[in-house]
Amino acid sequence: MDFDLSDDQRMLKDSVDRLIADKYSFEQRKKYMAEPDGWSRELWAQYAELGLLGVSFPEAHGGFGGGPVENMIVAEAFGKGLVLEPYFATIVLGGGLIQAAGNDAQKAAMLPEIAAGTRLVAFAQVERASRYNLADVQVTATKTAEGWVLNGEKSVVLHGDCADTLLVTARTDGGRTDRNGIGLFVVAANAAGVTRQGYRTQDGCRAAEISFANALAADVLGDPAGALPLVEQVVDQAIAVLCAEAVGLMGEMHTITVDYMKQRKQFGVSISQFQVLQHRAVDMFVAVEQSRSMSLFGTVMSADPDAKARSRAVSATKVQIGKAGKLVGEEAVQLHGGIAMTMEYKVGHYFKRMTMIEQMFGNTDAHLAKVAGAGSLF
Amino acid sequence: MDLNFTAEELAFRDELRRFFRTEIPESIRNKVLDGQHLSKDEIVLQQRILNKHGLAVPGWPVEWGGKDWTPVQRYFYSDEIQQAGVPGGLAFNTSMVGPVIAQFGSEEQKKKFLPATANLDIWWCQGFSEPGAGSDLAGLRTKAELVGDEWVINGQKTWTTLGQHADWIFVLCRTDPAAKKQEGISYILCDMKTKGITVRPIQTIDGGHEVNEVFFDDVRVPKDNIVGQPNKGWDYAKFLLGNERTGIAQVGASKARLKRIRELASVEPAGEGRVIDDPKFSEKLAMVEIELKALEMTQMRIIADERGKAKGKPNPASSILKMKGSQIQQWTTELVMEIAGPYVMPFALSDEGSGRNETGYGPEFAAAAAPAYFNKRKVSIYGGSNEIQRNIIAKAILGF
Incomplete structure (x- = not known):
């Protein structure tokens, strides 16, 4: 058992931390958000x-084998920097x-371009009625002489507005929520029949509503009726990544709040001297540390070959992070007071x-139900 | 980063697992796993078995029977002993007075007390809290005056756990009333048979008798019964805080409780099905498991962090273990009450005064459900209440 990072990992951490410190001040972030892509x-x-x-x-496809x-x-x-770029959509989900x-051919064609920053990818999976059920897919893919043709609507596609390539889950067979019969299609974002409406999301990122009207897929990844297990695997990996981002967010919210409590004076003293507030800041700290612990667990387990253990562990991590994140976020705002209600101040973001x-x-709630149905975590 | 243990570490764990589950009588372990009280004889018996095999006091210095274990090995010890339902060394002996005598006591004290303490030939109890000194322990008023060759002790201690069984008591006494409150306290050892000591039982809300009041009325003990230097007792008491922190979270015990809860909920009927089929119940159970998994990982991080650091130096992050560990223990008792349903109600006071034994009404486990719930309210109060733990984090980590 060892929580230490390898030398390479430590170098990666140093360089990405430095980059965020140099390039992602709150003011710089506002400028990036104002750029055409957001x-x-x-x-x-x-x-x-x-x-x-x-x-x-x-490494064979332009990467570092991490x-x-x-x-x-x-x-x-x-997370610490509140980064706006489509890393999660393109790299974590798409890649x-x-x-x-x-x-191999598909990887060779796409991964090096993604790594080089010249191809952006988005994962079109959510549908209005599917909510969190990955097996609930109503967009259809029909085999024709030219290839697979897609019809239907996808919702809240993360960074779907700027993507060059869409990876789309579509039903090729079976009933609406059957586990079998789901394929994963590669669709050029500018293909005929694809309509995108991009918008800003609450967190300053971007997403799109995307409709497919007889849109011709460029390719299909794997078995056109058997994509679901792989989609589940990648979504579990992606959830672990989101949880790690959340740890970055929570840690930063806690640090900002504690610093603010020390300098904010009311009733003639810094508010950090009030025990009722100290204890609330401690509860935030405990929530952050428990989340950091659980994120390590979720990260390692997200690569577990046992799909059931992987999924249970990742869902458990998401529950911990969801609960703790709500507490830390709400308390960060409350302990700051009015200033945290403003767009001008960073903590609200x-x-x-x-x-x-x-x-x-x-x-x-959805992940808690999954954990509850999956037997003991121990 | 690797969450796996080495083959050697796992072999070490497996050997402990085998030992605890084969050498300690099952009747004792089942009582612990069911949340029932043990008799004095049962506690003594299992500690002597542990001690015979060199496993009663692993945290002590090697020359007094301790083990020079790594943090991971210490973790496995507490995790496995708790999961097996083995009560383990009496905490007053093995985690409290023993390490203090080993570190600060005289050679005579070490020879006289340590082997007998490890073997539970002497049963110790703790004389710290007083009616007016709870969380503010340094406000204690029981005083000891040196008269000739003897300390004369007057005052009152309370919350003395299992003092009814005790042979000796370690007492924090005020020996310099003029000094700053932390600086006038001494750590004195006292034979419970000494004239002037009175033990009065306190019945707690679960119906049990775990704790006592202990009165000192002109109690005379030899001068040499002081541990270390006069007026340094506070430092010795604080030294304990850095000792044996890996057990405090009770992660292993809570794992065992949750396992039992899952078993009980899987057989206990509810409507057309079983308790476990109720999604509300199974989600609550899952939530406690998630909290415990996070705590287990936090404990691992603290253990990993301890490696290469000076032994016995308290990590303020240990306060997380106390806070979350105690909450989780309390939640497990709520789950058992939910499984018991209406059968939480019958009350039976056994001759041990524990209220834990079979009432003959409803399922067997149900008799202990409510008493355990009431009893476990103590865990967020004792050992530095959870509010005190928050104060520690606020000061030592957040810098308030």
């Missing part, structure tokens, strides 16, 4: 140069799906991102 293309190129985009890709721990390191730092489901993470890929 994030910085220039920074994206720098991430590529630093090797961050390919850190978890195989895994869940490397993703965790990057995600935690990006993850191509690695898990693609054949962490709270907003945290709140969005809570409901991404299953909220706390």
